[in-house]
Amino acid sequence: MKVLYFAWLRERLNRDEQQLSPPAKVTNIAQLMDWMSENDEAIALAFANRDLIKTALDEEIVEHDTALNGARTVAFFPPMTGG
Amino acid sequence: MAVNVRLQMAVFDPGKESNAFIKATNEDGSAGAAITFTGLVRSSPEKPIISLTLEHYPPVAEAQLRRFAQSALERFDLLAIAIIHRFGEMKPGEPIVQVMTLASHRHAAFAGAEFVMDFLKTDAPFWKKGLSASWVAAKSHDETARKRWQ
Numbered sequence: 001m002k003v004l005y006f007a008w009l010r011e012r013l014n015r016d017e018q019q020l021s022p023p024a025k026v027t028n029i030a031q032l033m034d035w036m037s038e039n040d041e042a043i044a045l046a047f048a049n050r051d052l053i054k055t056a057l058d059e060e061i062v063e064h065d066t067a068l069n070g071a072r073t074v075a076f077f078p079p080m081t082g083g
Numbered sequence: 084m085a086v087n088v089r090l091q092m093a094v095f096d097p098g099k100e101s102n103a104f105i106k107a108t109n110e111d112g113s114a115g116a117a118i119t120f121t122g123l124v125r126s127s128p129e130k131p132i133i134s135l136t137l138e139h140y141p142p143v144a145e146a147q148l149r150r151f152a153q154s155a156l157e158r159f160d161l162l163a164i165a166i167i168h169r170f171g172e173m174k175p176g177e178p179i180v181q182v183m184t185l186a187s188h189r190h191a192a193f194a195g196a197e198f199v200m201d202f203l204k205t206d207a208p209f210w211k212k213g214l215s216a217s218w219v220a221a222k223s224h225d226e227t228a229r230k231r232w233q
Contacts, residue, residue: 007138007210059142061206075140082144082168082207083122083180083200 006077012046030064087165088148097121104183108163116192120182126175132213139170140208151202159191
């Protein structure tokens with residue numbers, strides 16, 4: 001699946017996107033974030049405060065307990081500041 | 084079109100857009116109220132900025148703005164609604180966003196615009212980064228270091 005990063009997440013991790021293949025046991029976003037944190041220290045630090053990380057799955061903004069269900073794109077970003 | 088959403092980098096003229104919106108959507112003259120809200124790039128005196136840059140997630144930003152506009156149209160029975168939202172680099176005083184509503188009567192027009200802005204501020208994927216202007220202050224320990232050589 002494609003993972004996208006925005007704003008300070010993008011800056012801290014030094015990338016705006018990457019490809020990931022999470023194992024079958026990872027079924028929702030929270031578990032995906034746990035798995036990503038296990039494998040990458042920078043991500044673990046960036047994801048430390050889950051309240052500050054918002055997510056979108058296949059271009060729909062969703063909560064962390066949302067099932068991945070074969071989604072092709074997941075995006076991580078800070079709280080939004082539109083307008 | 085009852086709902087119009089536009090995302091762009093270029094600065095726009097709030098007055099021109101407002102006039103164009105009313106002209107395009109009130110051809111039959113059935114509207115009694117048109118509201119325009121313009122959000123501006125603010126540079127506060129306490130923390131001035133040189134520029135503001137808005138990053139965004141294009142497909143989701145457009146979808147969310149359309150969703151808010153459609154919700155407002157239905158909830159307040161508006162005749163028309165339009166949102167213009169900029170992204171990229173912009174200067175203090177320039178418009179960032181404009182929400183325009185058309186309704187039979189004023190309450191719906193006011194409420195519709197406010198409703199959209201309240202959602203747009205927290206649920207539209209844009210992120211702002213200000214570039215501030217601050218001179219680097221001289222440090223006393225540098226002065227001390229120089230004095231060693233006298």
